[in-house]
Amino acid sequence: MENVTIRMLAEKLQLSTATISKALNNSHEISEETRKRVQDLAKELNYVPNPYASSLRKKSSKTIAVVIPEIADSFFAEAINGIEAVAQEKGYHVLIYLTHESSEKEQAILKDFQSGRVDGVLISVTMETANSEHSLSQLSKELPLVFFDRVCEEVATAKITTNDSEAAYIATKHLIEVGCRNIGLLAASEQLTIMRERIKGFYRALTEYQLPVTNNSVTYFTREANQLLSDTLRLGKFDGVIATTEKLATNVYEAAETLKLQLPKDLKVIGFSNLSTARFLYPSLTTVYQPAFEMGKAAATLLFKALKNSHVTLTQQSMEIPSQLFIRNSTLQQ
Amino acid sequence: MENVTIRMLAEKLQLSTATISKALNNSHEISEETRKRVQDLAKELNYVPNPYASSLRKKSSKTIAVVIPEIADSFFAEAINGIEAVAQEKGYHVLIYLTHESSEKEQAILKDFQSGRVDGVLISVTMETANSEHSLSQLSKELPLVFFDRVCEEVATAKITTNDSEAAYIATKHLIEVGCRNIGLLAASEQLTIMRERIKGFYRALTEYQLPVTNNSVTYFTREANQLLSDTLRLGKFDGVIATTEKLATNVYEAAETLKLQLPKDLKVIGFSNLSTARFLYPSLTTVYQPAFEMGKAAATLLFKALKNSHVTLTQQSMEIPSQLFIRNSTLQQ
DNA sequence: CATAGTTACTTAATCGGTTAAGTAAATAAA
DNA sequence: TTTATTTACTTAACCGATTAAGTAACTATG
Numbered sequence: 001m002e003n004v005t006i007r008m009l010a011e012k013l014q015l016s017t018a019t020i021s022k023a024l025n026n027s028h029e030i031s032e033e034t035r036k037r038v039q040d041l042a043k044e045l046n047y048v049p050n051p052y053a054s055s056l057r058k059k060s061s062k063t064i065a066v067v068i069p070e071i072a073d074s075f076f077a078e079a080i081n082g083i084e085a086v087a088q089e090k091g092y093h094v095l096i097y098l099t100h101e102s103s104e105k106e107q108a109i110l111k112d113f114q115s116g117r118v119d120g121v122l123i124s125v126t127m128e129t130a131n132s133e134h135s136l137s138q139l140s141k142e143l144p145l146v147f148f149d150r151v152c153e154e155v156a157t158a159k160i161t162t163n164d165s166e167a168a169y170i171a172t173k174h175l176i177e178v179g180c181r182n183i184g185l186l187a188a189s190e191q192l193t194i195m196r197e198r199i200k201g202f203y204r205a206l207t208e209y210q211l212p213v214t215n216n217s218v219t220y221f222t223r224e225a226n227q228l229l230s231d232t233l234r235l236g237k238f239d240g241v242i243a244t245t246e247k248l249a250t251n252v253y254e255a256a257e258t259l260k261l262q263l264p265k266d267l268k269v270i271g272f273s274n275l276s277t278a279r280f281l282y283p284s285l286t287t288v289y290q291p292a293f294e295m296g297k298a299a300a301t302l303l304f305k306a307l308k309n310s311h312v313t314l315t316q317q318s319m320e321i322p323s324q325l326f327i328r329n330s331t332l333q334q
Numbered sequence: 335m336e337n338v339t340i341r342m343l344a345e346k347l348q349l350s351t352a353t354i355s356k357a358l359n360n361s362h363e364i365s366e367e368t369r370k371r372v373q374d375l376a377k378e379l380n381y382v383p384n385p386y387a388s389s390l391r392k393k394s395s396k397t398i399a400v401v402i403p404e405i406a407d408s409f410f411a412e413a414i415n416g417i418e419a420v421a422q423e424k425g426y427h428v429l430i431y432l433t434h435e436s437s438e439k440e441q442a443i444l445k446d447f448q449s450g451r452v453d454g455v456l457i458s459v460t461m462e463t464a465n466s467e468h469s470l471s472q473l474s475k476e477l478p479l480v481f482f483d484r485v486c487e488e489v490a491t492a493k494i495t496t497n498d499s500e501a502a503y504i505a506t507k508h509l510i511e512v513g514c515r516n517i518g519l520l521a522a523s524e525q526l527t528i529m530r531e532r533i534k535g536f537y538r539a540l541t542e543y544q545l546p547v548t549n550n551s552v553t554y555f556t557r558e559a560n561q562l563l564s565d566t567l568r569l570g571k572f573d574g575v576i577a578t579t580e581k582l583a584t585n586v587y588e589a590a591e592t593l594k595l596q597l598p599k600d601l602k603v604i605g606f607s608n609l610s611t612a613r614f615l616y617p618s619l620t621t622v623y624q625p626a627f628e629m630g631k632a633a634a635t636l637l638f639k640a641l642k643n644s645h646v647t648l649t650q651q652s653m654e655i656p657s658q659l660f661i662r663n664s665t666l667q668q
Numbered sequence: 669c670a671t672a673g674t675t676a677c678t679t680a681a682t683c684g685g686t687t688a689a690g691t692a693a694a695t696a697a698a
Numbered sequence: 699t700t701t702a703t704t705t706a707c708t709t710a711a712c713c714g715a716t717t718a719a720g721t722a723a724c725t726a727t728g
Contacts, residue, residue, distance in 0.1 A: 031705080031707085340714065
């Protein structure tokens with residue numbers, strides 16, 4: 001059975017392909033009667049338009065790209081849910097690209113977007129963000145681009161973030177208030193804006209409470225954090241840490257086990273994390289819960305707004321959605 | 335700046351578009367010298383081929399679809415990682431579609447695939463699998479289709495599963511061996527093959543140990559499991575349960591809290607789960623760990639094999655990758 | 669030396685839609 | 699009644715690549 005095309009419908013109904021196309025797109029140029037005949041036959045023959053043909057002609061693909069570092073991460077998974085909810089509603093398709101924190105992969109992916117494969121891009125950049133700055137600046141001039149969470153400061157376009165600095169400030173303050181005096185921040189990258197923001201808030205709290213900001217206050221991890229983390233905790237002799245990624249929070253539990261540190265007695269932990277199991281961990285994990293779903297939704301909504309009306313200036317549409325601190329036993333005062 | 339097309343390259347080099355196309359595709363019809371000239375100019379002008387033009391002509395899109403119920407689930411997230419790893423290696427793009435357990439959405443998605451948008455499909459079906467049977471049978475005749483995990487028995491194509499029956503048998507046996515006598519299986523759907531398989535293994539173990547199989551041995555949950563679960567645990571008076579989805583495992587912890595049941599003293603739990611935090615839960619969760627990454631990888635590998643060589647009969651390529659029981663404290667003998 | 673074969677191209681058709689421009693007939697306005 | 703406008707189509711160009719078929723020039727073969 002051949003694939004049903006517009007031409008086949010045209011032949012069967014003794015009409016031109018133009019008429020068929022217009023009828024299917026509910027053009028006002030077509031009479032009610034003809035439109036019905038066409039649509040009925042289309043349904044009967046189970047006609048499905050070829051998306052590539054129309055994308056080629058219309059120069060728009062009804063497809064957006066989501067570029068993220070990792071998918072097995074509650075934050076990104078939730079964000080995708082938010083994005084997808086909007087996309088499905090608008091009849092758009094979602095291409096997912098994973099960079100696995102490789103800026104090289106990221107670059108290759110971004111380059112592909114110059115082909116017109118997608119109408120817009122949502123991205124949360126790699127830790128080596130600096131490398132992609134140029135490509136992103138370039139790309140943002142060619143099609144609508146919205147950052148979420150991991151933004152690239154220098155690129156002039158919309159950015160959906162959470163209140164990273166403030167959230168870190170509140171988290172740090174909480175640790176101080178439950179008795180910590182030697183607090184460490186476990187960070188993932190020196191380059192990420194969100195990390196810098198969190199560090200800012202962290203420092204602000206330390207300063208406010210007149211706690212020393214030392215060389216070791218912030219530790220950076222890239223991969224294979226486990227081993228490094230053990231070292232850090234051993235060396236730093238922290239009594240409280242803030243894990244700025246979901247993975248790092250788990251790593252702290254692991255390291256504590258290895259080092260025979262009791263949480264929260266010997267060490268208190270706060271995680272920037274959307275883990276649904278946070279409250280069932282031992283001890284239950286105090287978290288900075290980021291509004292992942294909402295951020296994804298906001299980013300997608302903004303993107304579609306720009307796609308619909310090209311006069312929307314994305315640069316001016318940035319948005320900050322606050323995180324929430326959920327206090328649990330991993331920061332229980334002893 | 336206009337988009338660079340093959341025609342522009344042709345004009346600049348005073349060659350035909352056919353030559354350009356062939357040169358870029360390393361056709362042997364083109365002289366070494368011309369090919370180099372073309373490729374150099376292409377690089378210089380940053381030429382990126384329009385994927386829709388070539389997809390339209392070649393009737394292949396270098397794109398595959400992954401259809402899953404949910405993304406915020408460790409199993410599916412890991413599976414996608416496996417799929418993506420293979421796809422990226424083969425230069426394929428991955429479209430992700432979420433059904434959110436709605437067979438209606440699933441049907442709509444499957445219908446769209448008749449358009450030729452994707453070259454192949456990887457799917458883990460909705461709980462209401464029966465509804466999609468027909469569409470899937472149809473689709474499997476039009477393009478390569480591979481099931482992973484949640485398969486549709488009746489559709490004649492490759493299926494990548496884990497040893498669900500055996501895994502459930504082993505899990506049940508484990509519960510019995512640590513002293514449980516009144517075991518419940520928390521299931522998600524009556525229709526899913528993997529559920530039926532798990533129930534089979536569950537019954538086999540019960541029978542083998544001469545434990546009664548009652549009407550209440552298996553309980554089905556769809557949405558909003560929390561409330562129902564509390565009821566079930568209260569009513570059923572189980573001393574051991576097997577949660578057959580990741581979500582249900584968490585629900586058990588939640589319900590135990592509500593009902594003031596102590597895990598594992600009052601109730602032992604095993605979860606079919608890939609939660610990375612399983613070992614840090616309180617109590618740490620005994621899990622049936624499914625090889626999600628490997629399953630995704632296997633499914634994708636098989637799909638690409640079929641895409642490369644259309645003579646591969648997918649029906650005969652099904653594969654079972656064993657799960658592994660990780661015994662932790664949620665089933666600790668008292 | 670004539671014929672066949674190879675090399676390195678070009679021409680033109682094609683994929684399946686969309687759309688600008690054209691047209692004949694019907695209707696409205698002057 | 700004549701001209702203008704609207705309606706409901708058709709024709710044909712087009713999007714940007716691929717590819718079957720054609721060709722001129724050169725090389726190899728018998």
